[in-house]
Amino acid sequence: MTGNTRPGGRTARVRGAVLQAAGDALAEHGLAGLDLADVARRAVVGKTTVYRRWGTVAGLVADLLLDMAEQSLPRADTGSLAGDLRANARLVQRTLSDPRQGALFKAVIAAATSDPRTAEALHGFYRTRIREWAPCVDLATARGEVPAGTDPDEVIRAVSAPLYYRLLASGDPVDEAAADTAAEAATAAARAGVFVR
Amino acid sequence: MTGNTRPGGRTARVRGAVLQAAGDALAEHGLAGLDLADVARRAVVGKTTVYRRWGTVAGLVADLLLDMAEQSLPRADTGSLAGDLRANARLVQRTLSDPRQGALFKAVIAAATSDPRTAEALHGFYRTRIREWAPCVDLATARGEVPAGTDPDEVIRAVSAPLYYRLLASGDPVDEAAADTAAEAATAAARAGVFVR
DNA sequence: GTCATAACGGTGCTCCAGTTCCGTTTAGTC
DNA sequence: GACTAAACGGAACTGGAGCACCGTTATGAC
Numbered sequence: 001m002t003g004n005t006r007p008g009g010r011t012a013r014v015r016g017a018v019l020q021a022a023g024d025a026l027a028e029h030g031l032a033g034l035d036l037a038d039v040a041r042r043a044v045v046g047k048t049t050v051y052r053r054w055g056t057v058a059g060l061v062a063d064l065l066l067d068m069a070e071q072s073l074p075r076a077d078t079g080s081l082a083g084d085l086r087a088n089a090r091l092v093q094r095t096l097s098d099p100r101q102g103a104l105f106k107a108v109i110a111a112a113t114s115d116p117r118t119a120e121a122l123h124g125f126y127r128t129r130i131r132e133w134a135p136c137v138d139l140a141t142a143r144g145e146v147p148a149g150t151d152p153d154e155v156i157r158a159v160s161a162p163l164y165y166r167l168l169a170s171g172d173p174v175d176e177a178a179a180d181t182a183a184e185a186a187t188a189a190a191r192a193g194v195f196v197r
Numbered sequence: 198m199t200g201n202t203r204p205g206g207r208t209a210r211v212r213g214a215v216l217q218a219a220g221d222a223l224a225e226h227g228l229a230g231l232d233l234a235d236v237a238r239r240a241v242v243g244k245t246t247v248y249r250r251w252g253t254v255a256g257l258v259a260d261l262l263l264d265m266a267e268q269s270l271p272r273a274d275t276g277s278l279a280g281d282l283r284a285n286a287r288l289v290q291r292t293l294s295d296p297r298q299g300a301l302f303k304a305v306i307a308a309a310t311s312d313p314r315t316a317e318a319l320h321g322f323y324r325t326r327i328r329e330w331a332p333c334v335d336l337a338t339a340r341g342e343v344p345a346g347t348d349p350d351e352v353i354r355a356v357s358a359p360l361y362y363r364l365l366a367s368g369d370p371v372d373e374a375a376a377d378t379a380a381e382a383a384t385a386a387a388r389a390g391v392f393v394r
Numbered sequence: 395g396t397c398a399t400a401a402c403g404g405t406g407c408t409c410c411a412g413t414t415c416c417g418t419t420t421a422g423t424c
Numbered sequence: 425g426a427c428t429a430a431a432c433g434g435a436a437c438t439g440g441a442g443c444a445c446c447g448t449t450a451t452g453a454c
Contacts (some may be wrong), residue, residue: 030311
């Protein structure tokens with residue numbers, strides 16, 4: 001976001017403390033209850049600093065998202081598409097149903113609906129995540145598990161989508177059963193050739 | 198929400214004008230840019246009235262949602278599960294990709310992430326929608342298109358989920374191709390017995 | 395047609411999120 | 425280890441969202 005000219009000790013420390021505090025605050029009160037002055041207090045940092053470096057709530061959330069994107073979740077390789085997709089589904093499920101992480105994702109997605117810059121950061125985040133997992137579909141294609149020409153990105157999206165729908169829209173529980181169903185549905189659809197470009 | 202004791206002409210007119218104005222404002226600026234004073238101005242209604250009857254942004258959005266839920270989208274009956282699900286997917290797709298409606302859904306979902314009462318209203322909205330469409334899965338089961346015991350709600354959710362995921366998370370286009378893919382994927386998974394309880 | 399009161403609406407006030415100002419600290423350079 | 429400027433932090437300021445007060449209008453009951 002900023003701080004490219006002098007990224008040394010203090011600046012990095014401030015950024016870390018503020019992002020940590022922002023994450024805590026979002027997980028507690030949600031996006032609507034986010035107050036930059038409160039974040040500054042939690043981070044033991046001057047209010048002015050937060051306003052100067054991030055300016056708005058949306059800016060802060062976007063930076064938080066960049067920080068989250070850096071912690072990539074490693075892809076599994078179980079030897080079968082069903083196994084790989086199930087591993088992915090459970091990873092997403094654990095993230096979304098974790099009290100802190102789940103609340104954080106809700107808040108970030110909510111912020112992205114209003115602010116284009118946050119939305120761009122969010123889309124980039126998912127592009128990264130999807131790219132990380134797409135190879136397991138390519139492997140499945142090579143093994144002949146799914147038809148040639150199957151769109152890997154579309155398969156990975158199909159695994160996550162039902163879990164996000166539950167989290168954000170329907171309010172149904174995001175549990176392991178939901179994760180397994182999502183993975184199996186994506187596998188069945190991929191085998192049937194639905195995702196062939 | 199309120200107005201049960203004297204729901205006559207003026208009260209109803211005010212509610213209508215305010216909800217209309219709130220919808221317009223949300224579609225234009227998103228949730229973050231929603232200002233109750235601005236809504237009052239658009240509705241040509243006293244600012245005091247809006248604060249008294251709805252109190253907060255979340256309260257207003259929740260009421261807006263109740264209003265939206267009353268306009269139910271009729272279920273199709275094409276004679277095949279694939280056809281019915283495609284019709285449902287395209288209906289959802291047209292709603293979400295419509296500039297006004299799409300923005301409205303984004304805003305409402307964003308509001309629900311922070312406010313429990315709005316969340317409850319939102320979940321009720323989707324329960325209604327899903328219940329409206331679930332019978333087409335029961336018909337398919339009766340026709341033998343999908344295994345006995347297939348969970349209707351789960352199938353309907355599976356159709357919408359990828360479209361909402363695109364709208365809110367990945368940012369990929371919510372077009373007709375996406376709708377058809379979603380419907381086909383749900384159909385294939387249902388046929389494979391993934392949604393058997 | 396009269397009456398009681400639910401609901402509306404204008405005005406003015408309050409409080410705090412967001413900004414400005416300026417002095418202080420510390421990272422990076424030679 | 426001395427110097428420059430980037431970044432921080434405290435304090436005082438400000439605009440507007442949200443609230444309180446009170447007079448006005450229209451609804452529903454008789």
